[in-house]
Amino acid sequence: IAGITQAPTSQILAAGRRMTLRCTQDMRHNAMYWYRQDLGLGLRLIHYSNTAGTTGKGEVPDGYSVSRANTDDFPLTLASAVPSQTSVYFCASSESGLAGHTGELFFGEGSRLTVL
Amino acid sequence: GQNIDQPTEMTATEGAIVQINCTYQTSGFNGLFWYQQHAGEAPTFLSYNVLDGLEEKGRFSSFLSRSKGYSYLLLKELQMKDSASYLCAVMDSNYQLIWGAGTKLIIKP
Numbered sequence: 001i002a003g004i005t006q007a008p009t010s011q012i013l014a015a016g017r018r019m020t021l022r023c024t025q026d027m028r029h030n031a032m033y034w035y036r037q038d039l040g041l042g043l044r045l046i047h048y049s050n051t052a053g054t055t056g057k058g059e060v061p062d063g064y065s066v067s068r069a070n071t072d073d074f075p076l077t078l079a080s081a082v083p084s085q086t087s088v089y090f091c092a093s094s095e096s097g098l099a100g101h102t103g104e105l106f107f108g109e110g111s112r113l114t115v116l
Numbered sequence: 117g118q119n120i121d122q123p124t125e126m127t128a129t130e131g132a133i134v135q136i137n138c139t140y141q142t143s144g145f146n147g148l149f150w151y152q153q154h155a156g157e158a159p160t161f162l163s164y165n166v167l168d169g170l171e172e173k174g175r176f177s178s179f180l181s182r183s184k185g186y187s188y189l190l191l192k193e194l195q196m197k198d199s200a201s202y203l204c205a206v207m208d209s210n211y212q213l214i215w216g217a218g219t220k221l222i223i224k225p
Contacts, residue, residue: 042120042203042215042216042217042218043159043203043213043215044215045212045213059212090159098211098212098213104149104161105159105213106161107158107159108158109157109158
């Protein structure tokens with residue numbers, strides 16, 4: 001049972017470099033999300049997608065972009081990484097978008113990114 | 117602004133009962149979630165409350181009072197494996213999830 005797979009699990013990156021975090025789910029969920037988790041703060045939504053072909057901005061979208069070409073994949077790209085983007089990134093999915101959502105979010109295992 | 121408050125850290129003894137509180141101030145309310153997160157792992161869903169009252173699920177129960185902006189997670193018969201962070205999240209009127217910073221629960225033998 002795979003659920004949600006993220007890659008890489010960990011990465012050290014020089015500032016200014018471009019980086020794509022990959023996320024794939026095999027549950028055929030319509031909605032997918034990218035969160036970052038920083039010490040002492042709650043999870044913060046970066047971008048989301050309610051269905052394939054659509055994306056939306058979350059609470060902290062600056063410096064990040066996403067695409068949703070199909071149901072299964074939802075990559076997150078940092079065009080030019082900065083040290084403040086050092087964080088743990090979680091991809092998540094749910095059967096439907098958050099409107100009217102009463103079920104659970106399924107999270108990937110996370111990608112720990114360090115930008116030097 | 118919107119905020120979720122929960123204690124940063126709690127300590128309890130194996131076999132005992134612990135209550136983790138969560139208070140919230142959000143623009144609207146469409147439900148409250150509790151998640152468990154072991155160190156270095158992904159959050160996993162524990163419970164969902166949208167109406168006032170207590171929801172019981174095995175050793176875990178979650179309570180909600182919408183008028184007080186308050187919830188708690190009650191863990192009974194604590195086991196060492198319950199050592200984890202517990203995240204409270206509220207869905208606001210725009211169906212956005214607002215997350216608390218989490219409560220780290222330490223279980224001692």
